[in-house]
Amino acid sequence: MIVVTGATGSIGRALLTGLSGHEVLSAVRRPADDLGSPYALADLDDPATIGALLSPGDRLFLNSSLWPGVVDAHRAVIDLAAEAGVAQIVTVSVRDAAPGGRLGLGMHGLIDAHLRQSGVPWAVLQPSGFMQNLPGDFAGGTMYGAYGPGRISYVDARDIADVAAALLTSPVGPGRAYVLTGPEALSHAEIAAEVGKALGRTARYVDLSVPELAARLERQGLPQPLALDLAELQAQTGDGSWAPVTTTVRDVTGRAPRTLADFLADHAAAFS
Numbered sequence: 398m399i400v401v402t403g404a405t406g407s408i409g410r411a412l413l414t415g416l417s418g419h420e421v422l423s424a425v426r427r428p429a430d431d432l433g434s435p436y437a438l439a440d441l442d443d444p445a446t447i448g449a450l451l452s453p454g455d456r457l458f459l460n461s462s463l464w465p466g467v468v469d470a471h472r473a474v475i476d477l478a479a480e481a482g483v484a485q486i487v488t489v490s491v492r493d494a495a496p497g498g499r500l501g502l503g504m505h506g507l508i509d510a511h512l513r514q515s516g517v518p519w520a521v522l523q524p525s526g527f528m529q530n531l532p533g534d535f536a537g538g539t540m541y542g543a544y545g546p547g548r549i550s551y552v553d554a555r556d557i558a559d560v561a562a563a564l565l566t567s568p569v570g571p572g573r574a575y576v577l578t579g580p581e582a583l584s585h586a587e588i589a590a591e592v593g594k595a596l597g598r599t600a601r602y603v604d605l606s607v608p609e610l611a612a613r614l615e616r617q618g619l620p621q622p623l624a625l626d627l628a629e630l631q632a633q634t635g636d637g638s639w640a641p642v643t644t645t646v647r648d649v650t651g652r653a654p655r656t657l658a659d660f661l662a663d664h665a666a667a668f669s
């Protein structure tokens with residue numbers, strides 16, 4: 398059995414498609430009949446409800462959005478998976494995750510470290526930024542950010558799902574982190590140009606300083622420390638460290654990762 402958490406999310410829904418034909422159980426917080434495959438009600442905030450779904454030899458896909466309790470919740474689920482004799486955990490982390498890192502980088506760094514020493518065979522997916530963020534980023538046609546002129550090798554969440562599906566359905570390999578990117582690194586000005594071209598209307602990227610973006614996010618309702626951390630994280634990932642492209646999607650799935658043009662062709666409606 399493959400137990401899938403985060404099944405209703407961007408990666409999770411694509412993963413279920415990739416796992417069709419396999420014995421899968423999704424762990425969801427609310428009834429999700431639209432998934433089209435078996436599910437059980439469970440909540441990562443109550444780790445025992447996930448643990449109760451696990452049996453010896455199962456494979457576990459562990460993923461969710463982030464919230465203040467996510468580190469404790471994921472670590473508890475990893476411990477329960479070890480107790481249950483789970484054969485492999487595949488998790489979604491983030492590129493450059495490290496304990497002490499900013500926001501998600503730090504949270505994932507702590508979870509990744511716990512998984513590595515859990516005794517359960519593991520695979521940690523460390524993606525770059527998701528192309529699926531872009532429709533929200535360009536709401537109204539303009540994206541405001543603090544990335545600067547640097548390039549980022551965004552990845553399509555469907556490719557992350559395809560890598561996860563391959564790992565969850567092939568023999569368990571040695572523990573490894575997989576840094577996942579798309580096939581190209583683009584600046585946000587270049588991304589805006591591609592978005593505009595694909596949608597047939599103007600799209601632009603406005604680069605702000607970190608304090609300017611933090612102030613803008615605060616005006617939109619984010620608490621001050623979070624707004625500043627988010628702005629600083631953009632400057633950090635835009636400094637070139639998220640530019641290098643990896644071959645991991647192709648290495649694991651046997652085909653090239655989706656380009657931004659591929660993503661835009663499939664998601665034009667999401668920008669409207």
Ligand SMILES: NC(=O)c1ccc[n+]([C@@H]2O[C@H](COP(=O)([O-])OP(=O)(O)OC[C@H]3O[C@@H](n4cnc5c(N)ncnc54)[C@H](OP(=O)(O)O)[C@@H]3O)[C@@H](O)[C@H]2O)c1
Pocket residue numbers: 402403404405406407408409424425426427439440441442460461462463489490491492501524525526527530554
């Ligand atoms: N976005 C990016 O650019 C980016 C880049 C690198 C890494 N990541 C990582 O990617 C992960 C998010 O993946 P995604 O985009 O596929 O997620 P997503 O679309 O935001 O969906 C989040 C999923 O987590 C589930 N979830 C949240 N809290 C839960 C809880 N307490 N118990 C059970 N399920 C819960 C949600 O279920 P409900 O339907 O019930 O809400 C949903 O299925 C995060 O770890 C993030 O740090 C994101």
